[in-house]
Amino acid sequence: MCGRFAQTKELTLLISRFRFIAEDFEIRRRYNIAPGQDAAVLVLQGGERRLKMMRWGIIPSWTKPDSSAKPFINARAETLAEKPSFKYALAQRRCLVPADGFYEWRKEPAGRLKTPFFFALKNGEPFAFAGLWDEWTPPDGSPLKTFTIITTNANDLVRPIHERMPVILPMKNEAPWLDPDLKKPERLLSLLKPYPAEEMTIWRVSPVVNSPQNDSPECLRAVRDTQGFLS
Numbered sequence: 001m002c003g004r005f006a007q008t009k010e011l012t013l014l015i016s017r018f019r020f021i022a023e024d025f026e027i028r029r030r031y032n033i034a035p036g037q038d039a040a041v042l043v044l045q046g047g048e049r050r051l052k053m054m055r056w057g058i059i060p061s062w063t064k065p066d067s068s069a070k071p072f073i074n075a076r077a078e079t080l081a082e083k084p085s086f087k088y089a090l091a092q093r094r095c096l097v098p099a100d101g102f103y104e105w106r107k108e109p110a111g112r113l114k115t116p117f118f119f120a121l122k123n124g125e126p127f128a129f130a131g132l133w134d135e136w137t138p139p140d141g142s143p144l145k146t147f148t149i150i151t152t153n154a155n156d157l158v159r160p161i162h163e164r165m166p167v168i169l170p171m172k173n174e175a176p177w178l179d180p181d182l183k184k185p186e187r188l189l190s191l192l193k194p195y196p197a198e199e200m201t202i203w204r205v206s207p208v209v210n211s212p213q214n215d216s217p218e219c220l221r222a223v224r225d226t227q228g229f230l231s
Contacts, residue, residue, distance in 0.1 A: 001074050002149045002166035003164075004103040004209065006031050006220065007040060014098055017126055018042060018174075020049035027051070031219040032103075034212035035073040041133060041147050042096040044178040054095075055075045058148035059136040060085050075132060077152045077167060077192035081185035086148075091183050096128035097149055101220075103209055106161045117161055118205045118220060121168075128174055130192055150192055157197035163212035164166040168195035172195055213228070 005029045015022055020042055031037050041054045057071025062135045072085060101120035108115060121127055131145040131189065150167045158165040169177055173191045176182055209219040 001017075001150055001162065001164045002102050003035065003073065004212075005033050005097075005099045005100050005129070005149075005166070006103075006227055007033060007098055007126075008100055008217075008220075009098075010096075011166070014040075014051075014126060018049060018096070018098060018128070020051050022051060026050050030215060031217055032209050032212060032215045035071070037212070039147075040098060041131065042098060042128070043093075044180060046130075049096075049178070052145060053146045054133055054145040056087070056147060058085070058132060058134050058146045059144070060088070061134050061136055062157065063136055065137055065139045069145060069194075072148050074151045076099045076164075077130075077189060078149050080132075080150065080192075081189065086132055089148075090135050090185065090188060092180075093133050094177055094188075095131040095133045096178065097131040097147065098126055098128055100124070100126045102166055103165075103205070104158065104162045104165075114210075116205050116207060116209050117202050119158060119200055120166075122199055122201045127171075128169050130169050130177055147210050150193055152194050154229075155194040155197040155200070157200050157202055158194075161202075165194060167192045170195070 008110050011027050035057050038053045041052050057073045059071050073087050080090050101118050105114040105116050130150045131147050135143050135145050137143050150169050151164045154165045203222045206221045208214045
């Protein structure tokens with residue numbers, strides 16, 4: 001799964017990497033984005049990539065205004081074309097979620113202790129998760145844009161920590177994923193593969209990241225164990 005991630009790159013770098021229109025968009029560095037919080041998401045409008053702020057946890061547009069249904073923070077790639085909650089978004093509302101890494105927790109043998117780790121690309125560059133978005137109208141009548149991050153089977157680097165990982169799209173697959181003319185489920189699903197493990201890196205991080213209230217560079221600080229190892 002993917003329950004936390006980071007967006008720490010400056011806007012100018014993101015514009016250079018993803019080629020989108022900023023429209024006086026202000027973005028602050030985020031080190032510990034949690035479900036239910038807003039994050040920057042890229043969508044295609046009028047043939048141009050645009051950056052939008054959306055709430056993490058998709059709520060399908062057909063959900064009743066007074067519904068107490070729980071938002072979906074993740075969507076499994078294997079069942080996207082089958083689930084009513086995601087079929088429309090897969091066909092019409094795909095997005096890129098810029099990030100420079102994500103967190104996962106390893107369950108330790110003794111007790112309830114979990115150790116947090118951070119995964120990133122070896123080159124340190126930002127990348128994009130494959131995502132879906134939708135717009136829902138809550139009881140107060142103000143439309144709310146929400147998104148979910150798609151997950152797939154873990155690669156060899158992630159698997160010792162967790163069996164699932166978010167779909168990181170290779171740069172060549174970002175444009176096809178946003179292409180509104182691409183609607184065949186089989187073609188879209190073929191883009192959703194585990195990212196090559198050899199192109200990623202991992203390090204153990206401070207338990208300060210455990211609280212979604214903490215959002216500072218301290219969340220990314222590498223932590224060594226008693227023997228000096230990072231993991």
